Amino acid sequence: MSDNKTFFKKAKGGKLGFSDIFSDVFRRHTKEENARLFLAGTPLTTPDAASMLSKWLKPYLFARIFLVGIVLIIAGIAMNLDLMVPFVFVAGSFLMPVVGMIFFWEMNIPRNISFTTVLLMFMVGGMLSLVFTTILGMFYLTDSAVALYVSVGIGEEVAKLLAAAVWLRKKDTKYVLSGMLVGAAVGAGFSALESAGYNIVRSGGWNFSQMLLRAMYAIGGHVSWAAITAGALVWVKKDEELSAKHLRNPVFLGALAFSAGTHALWDLYPGSALSPLLFVFNILIVWVAYMIMKRGVNQVVEISLRANEDRLTFAMDHDFLEPLSGVAQARPRPSRPVSGGEMPGVAVRHGGGMPGVAVQSGGIRLQCVKGAFSGRRFALTGRVRIGRDPARNDLVFPSGTAGVSGVHCELLLQGGQIGIRDLGSSYGTFVNGNRLKPNQLCELRPGDRVNIGSAHEEFQITLKGGSI
Numbered sequence: 001m002s003d004n005k006t007f008f009k010k011a012k013g014g015k016l017g018f019s020d021i022f023s024d025v026f027r028r029h030t031k032e033e034n035a036r037l038f039l040a041g042t043p044l045t046t047p048d049a050a051s052m053l054s055k056w057l058k059p060y061l062f063a064r065i066f067l068v069g070i071v072l073i074i075a076g077i078a079m080n081l082d083l084m085v086p087f088v089f090v091a092g093s094f095l096m097p098v099v100g101m102i103f104f105w106e107m108n109i110p111r112n113i114s115f116t117t118v119l120l121m122f123m124v125g126g127m128l129s130l131v132f133t134t135i136l137g138m139f140y141l142t143d144s145a146v147a148l149y150v151s152v153g154i155g156e157e158v159a160k161l162l163a164a165a166v167w168l169r170k171k172d173t174k175y176v177l178s179g180m181l182v183g184a185a186v187g188a189g190f191s192a193l194e195s196a197g198y199n200i201v202r203s204g205g206w207n208f209s210q211m212l213l214r215a216m217y218a219i220g221g222h223v224s225w226a227a228i229t230a231g232a233l234v235w236v237k238k239d240e241e242l243s244a245k246h247l248r249n250p251v252f253l254g255a256l257a258f259s260a261g262t263h264a265l266w267d268l269y270p271g272s273a274l275s276p277l278l279f280v281f282n283i284l285i286v287w288v289a290y291m292i293m294k295r296g297v298n299q300v301v302e303i304s305l306r307a308n309e310d311r312l313t314f315a316m317d318h319d320f321l322e323p324l325s326g327v328a329q330a331r332p333r334p335s336r337p338v339s340g341g342e343m344p345g346v347a348v349r350h351g352g353g354m355p356g357v358a359v360q361s362g363g364i365r366l367q368c369v370k371g372a373f374s375g376r377r378f379a380l381t382g383r384v385r386i387g388r389d390p391a392r393n394d395l396v397f398p399s400g401t402a403g404v405s406g407v408h409c410e411l412l413l414q415g416g417q418i419g420i421r422d423l424g425s426s427y428g429t430f431v432n433g434n435r436l437k438p439n440q441l442c443e444l445r446p447g448d449r450v451n452i453g454s455a456h457e458e459f460q461i462t463l464k465g466g467s468i
Contacts, residue, residue: 021107022059023058033057037061041115045111045400046112047398051398051399052300053301058106059102059107061102062099062106065095065099066099072090093192096219097189097219097222098122100184100188100224101184101188104183104223107293109297121167121185122186124166125189125190126193127193128166133156136158140155150264153261153263157256158260163186164179164186168234168237174234176234177299179231179234179296180227180231180234180293181227182230184224184227186226186230191218191222195218219286220281224288224289228288229252229259231293231296232255232292235292236249255288258288269281364413364463365377365380365461366411368458372397372398372401378395383410384410384412385407385423387406388401388408389406392406397457402456404453405425405426408452408453409436420436420442421441422439429450429451429453447461448460448461
């Protein structure tokens with residue numbers, strides 16, 4: 001998995017850009033990453049708040065399917081043959097809305113909604129929104145074309161919101177990104193069903209230009225409109241039950257007005273599929289969705305960092321996100337086992353204690369080189385127990401971290417000298433490549449490398465500032 005440290009640092013500083021979201025999407029992903037993508041969203045696989053940042057893989061599936069859709073559309077334009085009509089029909093009616101839905105699914109960094117649930121939202125939400133649209137259609141204003149299309153814009157956006165509210169009403173729906181996903185799934189279902197009707201039933205047969213138009217603008221249409229409205233609703237609702245006060249919030253009303261207004265203008269404009277004005281419309285809609293998405297990413301960053309701070313009970317440097325490029329690489333040295341049990345802290349050798357450089361107790365740092373805490377440096381004081389169990393550890397690894405036991409090992413600091421003891425872990429604790437015997441204390445010195453369970457979780461003992 002790629003390192004997302006830079007991405008989330010930018011998000012926290014409000015400097016997130018499109019290039020940051022789509023970086024590394026075309027790199028080759030492992031089978032494990034693919035499995036993690038599709039297995040997320042269940043009670044057993046949803047990452048906790050402290051680890052959801054490190055588990056996000058960016059929208060790589062969307063990027064690949066989107067290219068397929070673009071190729072189909074270009075082929076349909078270039079060939080203009082009856083043979084291409086079914087392909088363009090699929091792209092216009094189903095493929096592009098589904099592609100947009102997949103993008104919002106992959107952008108749902110909390111990973112709290114499974115793909116099967118997304119498909120359910122797509123099908124059920126799409127049908128419900130059509131039913132609500134039919135009911136609301138009885139109240140449309142028909143005095144003029146403008147009144148009709150304004151009514152249609154408001155009616156369809158409200159109908160999609162009502163369908164999305166089936167999932168958004170719950171108290172545990174607190175993430176803006178999750179709200180946007182729910183809206184996008186409902187909007188994609190509505191778009192696919194409506195487009196199929198326009199492309200066949202209402203056109204009296206295959207209408208190539210109609211299909212092409214809907215294929216080109218599906219993502220910036222119903223999918224984004226519904227995502228904007230639903231995301232804004234969760235923005236104001238937070239972790240509360242949905243109520244009338246949230247529907248009166250200016251942020252939500254502004255988002256609904258934008259979606260309904262641009263929807264009405266879209267329907268009013270009689271231009272062709274290649275009209276520059278429609279491109280401008282699409283860019284504007286996508287930009288607004290992107291701004292709400294940035295708020296969602298910032299929310300995730302805030303929650304995750306707060307969760308990490310709550311779980312780490314010992315002092316941390318203020319510069320824990322400092323890059324590690326300036327850290328010198330220590331050459332492997334053999335571990336130095338010593339007999340334990342002579343002192344309550346770090347066991348010492350007779351006649352002078354553990355050899356090495358003694359420093360002030362506040363000057364020793366545990367610096368993560370790679371793994372779940374990559375880019376962080378922790379101040380060590382006293383005894384620090386490491387593992388996955390939050391009730392019994394000071395440094396708590398994410399629940400699904402491979403190779404790390406519930407209670408894995410402990411670091412003991414006394415008089416400026418530090419030692420480490422494996423607590424009977426399943427996959428072992430390693431110092432400079434050498435596996436420690438269970439419950440045997442091993443002295444550490446600045447520059448030593450420590451691996452927790454595997455080579456994927458690596459730390460280095462440093463002094464304050466990262467020097468060794």
